[in-house]
Amino acid sequence: MKYGYFDDRNREYVITQPDTPLPWMNYLGCQAYFGIISNTAGGYSFYRDARLRRISRYRYNQVPFDVGGRYIYLRDDETNEFWSPSWQPTQSDILEYTCRHGMGYTTIGSSYKGIEAHTRYFVPLDENLEIWQLTVTNHRSTRAALKGFASIEFCLWDAQDDATNFQRNFNTGQVEVEDGVIYHKTEYRERRNHFAYFGCSAPSRFDTQREAFLGRYRGWDKPKSVEAGELTNSIAHGWSPIGAHQVSIDLEPNETAQFVFVLGYHENPVEKKFDPPGSQIINKRTVKPVIAKYLSPAGADAAFEKLRQYWETTLGILQVQTPDAHTNRMVNIWNAYQCMATFNMSRSASFYESGIGRGLGFRDSNQDLLGFVHMVPSRARERILDLAATQLPTGGAYHQYQPLTKRGNNDIGGGFNDDPHWLIIGVSAYLKETGDWSILDEPVQYDNEPGSEKPLYEHLQRSFNYTLERLGPHGLPLIGRADWNDCLNLNCFSDTPGQSFQTTTNKDGKVAESVFIAALFVYAGRELAAIAQHRGLEAEAKKYIGETEKQLAVINEHGWDGEWFLRAYDDFGAKIGSNECAEGKVFIESNGFCALAGIGLEDGKALKAMNAMRDHLATPHGIVVQQPAYSKYYLQLGEISSYPPGYKENAGIFCHVNPWVMIGETRLGRGDAAHDYYTRINPSARENISELHRCEPYVYAQMIAGKDAPTFGEAKNSWLTGTAAWNYYAITQWILGIRTSLSGLEIAPVIPKNWPGFTAKRVFRGVTYSITIQRKGPGNSISLTVDGQPIDGNIVPIPTDGRKEVNVVGILT
Numbered sequence: 001m002k003y004g005y006f007d008d009r010n011r012e013y014v015i016t017q018p019d020t021p022l023p024w025m026n027y028l029g030c031q032a033y034f035g036i037i038s039n040t041a042g043g044y045s046f047y048r049d050a051r052l053r054r055i056s057r058y059r060y061n062q063v064p065f066d067v068g069g070r071y072i073y074l075r076d077d078e079t080n081e082f083w084s085p086s087w088q089p090t091q092s093d094i095l096e097y098t099c100r101h102g103m104g105y106t107t108i109g110s111s112y113k114g115i116e117a118h119t120r121y122f123v124p125l126d127e128n129l130e131i132w133q134l135t136v137t138n139h140r141s142t143r144a145a146l147k148g149f150a151s152i153e154f155c156l157w158d159a160q161d162d163a164t165n166f167q168r169n170f171n172t173g174q175v176e177v178e179d180g181v182i183y184h185k186t187e188y189r190e191r192r193n194h195f196a197y198f199g200c201s202a203p204s205r206f207d208t209q210r211e212a213f214l215g216r217y218r219g220w221d222k223p224k225s226v227e228a229g230e231l232t233n234s235i236a237h238g239w240s241p242i243g244a245h246q247v248s249i250d251l252e253p254n255e256t257a258q259f260v261f262v263l264g265y266h267e268n269p270v271e272k273k274f275d276p277p278g279s280q281i282i283n284k285r286t287v288k289p290v291i292a293k294y295l296s297p298a299g300a301d302a303a304f305e306k307l308r309q310y311w312e313t314t315l316g317i318l319q320v321q322t323p324d325a326h327t328n329r330m331v332n333i334w335n336a337y338q339c340m341a342t343f344n345m346s347r348s349a350s351f352y353e354s355g356i357g358r359g360l361g362f363r364d365s366n367q368d369l370l371g372f373v374h375m376v377p378s379r380a381r382e383r384i385l386d387l388a389a390t391q392l393p394t395g396g397a398y399h400q401y402q403p404l405t406k407r408g409n410n411d412i413g414g415g416f417n418d419d420p421h422w423l424i425i426g427v428s429a430y431l432k433e434t435g436d437w438s439i440l441d442e443p444v445q446y447d448n449e450p451g452s453e454k455p456l457y458e459h460l461q462r463s464f465n466y467t468l469e470r471l472g473p474h475g476l477p478l479i480g481r482a483d484w485n486d487c488l489n490l491n492c493f494s495d496t497p498g499q500s501f502q503t504t505t506n507k508d509g510k511v512a513e514s515v516f517i518a519a520l521f522v523y524a525g526r527e528l529a530a531i532a533q534h535r536g537l538e539a540e541a542k543k544y545i546g547e548t549e550k551q552l553a554v555i556n557e558h559g560w561d562g563e564w565f566l567r568a569y570d571d572f573g574a575k576i577g578s579n580e581c582a583e584g585k586v587f588i589e590s591n592g593f594c595a596l597a598g599i600g601l602e603d604g605k606a607l608k609a610m611n612a613m614r615d616h617l618a619t620p621h622g623i624v625v626q627q628p629a630y631s632k633y634y635l636q637l638g639e640i641s642s643y644p645p646g647y648k649e650n651a652g653i654f655c656h657v658n659p660w661v662m663i664g665e666t667r668l669g670r671g672d673a674a675h676d677y678y679t680r681i682n683p684s685a686r687e688n689i690s691e692l693h694r695c696e697p698y699v700y701a702q703m704i705a706g707k708d709a710p711t712f713g714e715a716k717n718s719w720l721t722g723t724a725a726w727n728y729y730a731i732t733q734w735i736l737g738i739r740t741s742l743s744g745l746e747i748a749p750v751i752p753k754n755w756p757g758f759t760a761k762r763v764f765r766g767v768t769y770s771i772t773i774q775r776k777g778p779g780n781s782i783s784l785t786v787d788g789q790p791i792d793g794n795i796v797p798i799p800t801d802g803r804k805e806v807n808v809v810g811i812l813t
């Protein structure tokens with residue numbers, strides 16, 4: 001069953017039924033001011049950091065699931081009836097409900113008794129505010145006398161404190177109302193120099209105290225002052241400051257009116273906080289022109305047009321036309337868009353990440369670059385330098401850092417022994433995309449310590465050496481707290497409820513080894529060698545290759561189980577992911593990453609490993625993490641065995657790692673298998689089973705319940721997942737084979753046999769490549785013609801004569 005449809009022309013998903021299985025959400029903002037918004041207008045906003053600068057309040061895991069948001073109410077003064085055009089929170093019997101989630105905006109509307117109303121929500125580029133444009137049309141044959149109300153509940157900035165510290169927070173709330181604009185200024189009197197505001201294009205009455213607006217013991221579904229038809233002009237002193245505006249809407253038959261509301265965040269220089277100086281009144285000199293600009297419908301429309309253009313250009317960097325509509329839609333629109341969100345949010349704020357927990361992950365953010373770097377390389381560069389500056393002098397890394405301070409997060413610390421290698425992979429992706437070698441010479445601190453600056457290149461060297469200095473009894477890399485799989489905690493041995501599996505270390509960790517990190521080391525080592533080679537550092541490149549060769553030999557000797565690659569050795573030196581094991585005999589991560597890295601291509605191991613994935617782990621809904629699932633808690637394995645079978649890392653379908661197998665299949669030349677795996681988890685291809693899948697059909701979820709789970713096929717934790725970048729990378733660079741390399745754009749498609757070909761447009765290093773691939777035979781050998789001239793090999797040279805348009809034709813035989 002479907003709850004809507006894709007409108008690819010407008011790059012929208014159109015939801016036509018409000019009670020979707022879960023809130024289906026979208027992000028507003030892509031720079032510094034962000035919001036999350038559900039299909040019924042639930043959600044909240046924040047500036048840069050979802051924990052420390054939360055602008056509006058949201059209660060997670062609420063009943064019903066999604067309450068608290070950007071709610072608009074309409075009221076008919078003749079009948080005294082009121083309703084929400086977004087269905088929530090009043091849940092009235094509206095007709096023609098539609099929610100259009102688009103690129104950086106969401107429009108929600110419906111009609112009720114002849115009154116049609118839509119609200120378009122978006123964040124203009126380069127501004128710290130969001131616009132709500134409400135359009136109301138009277139389709140009745142008689143005049144309509146209506147009122148409109150728009151409301152938001154302010155958060156007292158630190159979302160964690162806001163949700164817990166009531167003895168203080170019920171006293172601190174403060175607002176000002178000036179010229180019809182509501183200013184939320186809690187703590188502005190002391191150490192904050194920022195405030196929020198909520199303005200309206202036609203203000204009449206307002207409320208700023210929640211209880212005055214809602215009434216005692218009432219929720220957002222029936223606010224007392226909306227019911228009464230008149231806001232009370234309340235001023236909040238403590239308790240819960242809100243912003244609510246009232247507008248009058250008098251419409252002749254067929255008449256339309258538009259109202260604009262602006263919710264925003266503003267900072268003043270500390271010495272200019274108050275106006276007049278010495279008073280306690282917010283200095284509004286710099287914010288007033290901004291508010292005025294966007295409260296005008298023309299200003300709002302122009303900002304929307306700019307946003308549309310921005311996405312047109314950004315997505316225009318890669319557009320493909322293949323025989324598969326799901327591939328096209330995800331590559332051209334939604335997967336790229338999701339990559340922007342994961343880059344911006346890491347794993348901080350969604351409907352499943354509360355915005356108070358995680359900062360930016362070192363591993364996560366580096367991987368996110370794979371799907372983002374082509375869109376805004378300058379921001380990728382900045383992110384790389386921020387990440388590298390949190391690296392420790394040992395080459396190890398803090399697992400996370402806080403976006404506002406950009407400092408490593410001490411609560412979680414480091415010791416996840418895969419982390420450092422992702423920096424090499426992130427930097428390599430950046431170099432391949434941009435050719436900007438200067439980044440390697442950027443001086444970057446260690447652990448944000450002034451004076452510790454070393455060129456970024458040295459950070460990569462330390463990343464590589466980190467593993468060499470931490471090898472275990474078999475010569476494989478020690479796993480530390482965990483590798484990619486946060487839940488394979490081999491040094492944890494936790495028997496105390498509530499202890500964090502990620503930060504508890506009860507063993508000194510000199511035994512447990514990871515075959516996955518071994519593969520990662522080989523892959524990253526080769527990338528680093530190629531970088532060294534390109535810089536003319538021959539001897540160094542040789543050294544890296546030498547070390548990866550040694551590690552390959554170790555993998556062959558101690559990392560192979562006969563039919564597939566082992567996963568790890570535990571703290572007792574026992575195998576994990578071996579046919580000898582009672583449970584957890586075969587795992588996806590080590591096999592996927594070995595094949596992706598090309599390990600075992602020559603001697604048939606990769607082929608066997610991929611066949612093992614097909615025979616033991618693949619399901620119609622995707623490839624599970626391992627089999628058999630762990631049926632009980634194993635002290636020596638940690639969190640992985642804490643999950644019931646089929647969920648999360650315990651044999652769930654982790655959509656993040658499925659692309660490793662897809663890429664592995666392309667390395668074997670099996671395009672049909674690669675694309676088949678791609679399709680199994682492609683959200684668009686799963687749209688028809690929305691009733692089962694339950695998450696949004698336009699973005700990936702982290703996990704789909706595996707075959708051991710009673711809810712097999714049900715997705716969870718949508719939006720913020722490494723799945724976005726890896727699937728984008730797998731389909732664009734390995735299946736379609738439009739691959740960035742240090743020396744240019746490589747064209748190496750491994751597509752299904754029955755595809756006659758495809759076309760693509762790729763903007764790469766300032767040049768637009770129009771690519772046509774034609775299948776003339778069933779294989780993957782390609783011959784390329786560039787602007788009519790055949791070339792050797794499959795790397796399209798970067799034009800040296802200033803040409804900006806290049807035509808590439810590739811014949812597959």
Ligand code: BGC
Nearest residue numbers: 358485486487502639648649
């Ligand atoms: C989750 C992992 C996550 C980890 C770190 C675990 O509970 O299952 O997916 O990476 O927590 O927060």
Ligand code: NOJ
Nearest residue numbers: 347363364484485486487
């Ligand atoms: C989610 C984490 O964000 C990611 O870093 C990790 O690799 C996966 N979970 C698997 O545990």
